[in-house]
Amino acid sequence: MRYTEERIPSQYVAMVFVCTLALLMCLPAVCDAEPCDEAKAVQQSAAVQLKPEVSESESAKVEKTEPRPVEQAKSEKIEVKSEQVAAIDMEVLTARLKKTKAIGLFTKLAIRNDVSDLMGEVKHYRKKAMLADKIKEIRESFEGLLMKIVALLDDDPELSRDLYVGRESIWKSLLEVKV
Amino acid sequence: MKKLLMAVLMTVVMVPVAQAVTMAEDLATTIRLRGYDCGRQVSNISEQQDAQGNKIVRATCPNGTRYQITVTPEGRMRVQPLN
Numbered sequence: 001m002r003y004t005e006e007r008i009p010s011q012y013v014a015m016v017f018v019c020t021l022a023l024l025m026c027l028p029a030v031c032d033a034e035p036c037d038e039a040k041a042v043q044q045s046a047a048v049q050l051k052p053e054v055s056e057s058e059s060a061k062v063e064k065t066e067p068r069p070v071e072q073a074k075s076e077k078i079e080v081k082s083e084q085v086a087a088i089d090m091e092v093l094t095a096r097l098k099k100t101k102a103i104g105l106f107t108k109l110a111i112r113n114d115v116s117d118l119m120g121e122v123k124h125y126r127k128k129a130m131l132a133d134k135i136k137e138i139r140e141s142f143e144g145l146l147m148k149i150v151a152l153l154d155d156d157p158e159l160s161r162d163l164y165v166g167r168e169s170i171w172k173s174l175l176e177v178k179v
Numbered sequence: 180m181k182k183l184l185m186a187v188l189m190t191v192v193m194v195p196v197a198q199a200v201t202m203a204e205d206l207a208t209t210i211r212l213r214g215y216d217c218g219r220q221v222s223n224i225s226e227q228q229d230a231q232g233n234k235i236v237r238a239t240c241p242n243g244t245r246y247q248i249t250v251t252p253e254g255r256m257r258v259q260p261l262n
Contacts (some may be wrong), residue, residue, distance in 0.1 A: 104205025106236075106248065109256050110212045152208065157201075 073109055090173050093162060097149075102156035111152075114145050122174060200216050206238045213258040218242070237261065 098108070118141055125131040125138070146167055153160035163170070191260040200208075203220040218241035225237045234250040245261040 101199055103204065104200040104207045105254070106202075106206065106209040106250075107200075107212065109254060110209045110251065112254065113256050114212075148212065152212075 033037075090166075090169060093159075093166060093170070096159050096162075100153065100156045100159055102159070103151050107152060111149055114148075118142060118145060119174065139171070142174065143167075146170070184199060184209060198243070206236065206248065207240065209256070210238075210258055213243070215246065215258065215260065216240070216242060217246075220222075221246075 097111075103111075116139070121134075121138060121141070122131065125134045131138075146163065150164050151158045153163070191205065192214065194236055201220070202224060206221045207217045207219055219236035223239045223245075227235050229235060232252040236248040236250075237245060238248070239245045239256070240256075247259050247261050249257045249259075251257075
């Protein structure tokens with residue numbers, strides 16, 4: 001009797017341990033699945049961000065017939081707010097990119113090299129007053145680099161999403177580089 | 180019960196360590212970023228510093244190619260295949 005009492009808890013313990021292990025092994029799979037949902041959310045939010053640009057022309061048509069000062073003021077407020085948020089985000093994004101553990105030190109250094117090369121390119125073409133001609137090429141390089149970084153940050157989906165969503169403000173700040 | 184607690188604790192502690200980026204993965208990613216073919220991890224990593232203060236890291240990709248990664252004191256990085 002005493003023997004069976006000792007045996008049952010050990011079996012129970014083993015079962016609990018196996019279940020815990022199985023749960024912990026499933027955890028990364030769940031984490032990996034999250035970026036897919038977030039990517040959809042990013043696409044949706046990007047679509048939402050792009051919407052106002054399209055609707056502006058439509059709203060302009062409406063304004064010709066019926067001027068709406070209240071709505072205009074509201075949209076101006078929203079624009080100012082989004083610009084402020086973007087400005088804050090740039091510093092925060094840089095800090096987060098430096099701190100993230102999703103990529104290693106050598107990778108961060110390689111990314112920093114690529115970014116400074118791109119900034120150097122912008123400076124070089126601006127100096128020669130050729131920036132307008134080369135803007136398309138630079139934009140393509142920028143998009144490629146951003147996509148690389150976003151792909152590398154697979155283990156930090158929040159930062160990856162924020163970088164993707166804030167790509168326009170990042171591009172603007174890149175163009176604001178002083179000669 | 181003690182054993183179970185120890186096992187669970189060890190598993191919980193070990194999971195984040197497994198997810199962190201190792202140097203082998205980091206170097207492989209760096210090599211891939213520079214356009215060279217490399218797998219997920221490198222092996223046979225060796226580190227040294229030359230007279231100019233450059234940090235030189237050598238590593239072998241799963242396909243057998245050995246690469247040298249040079250980091251200058253200014254933070255510039257260069258990746259070059261050795262064989």
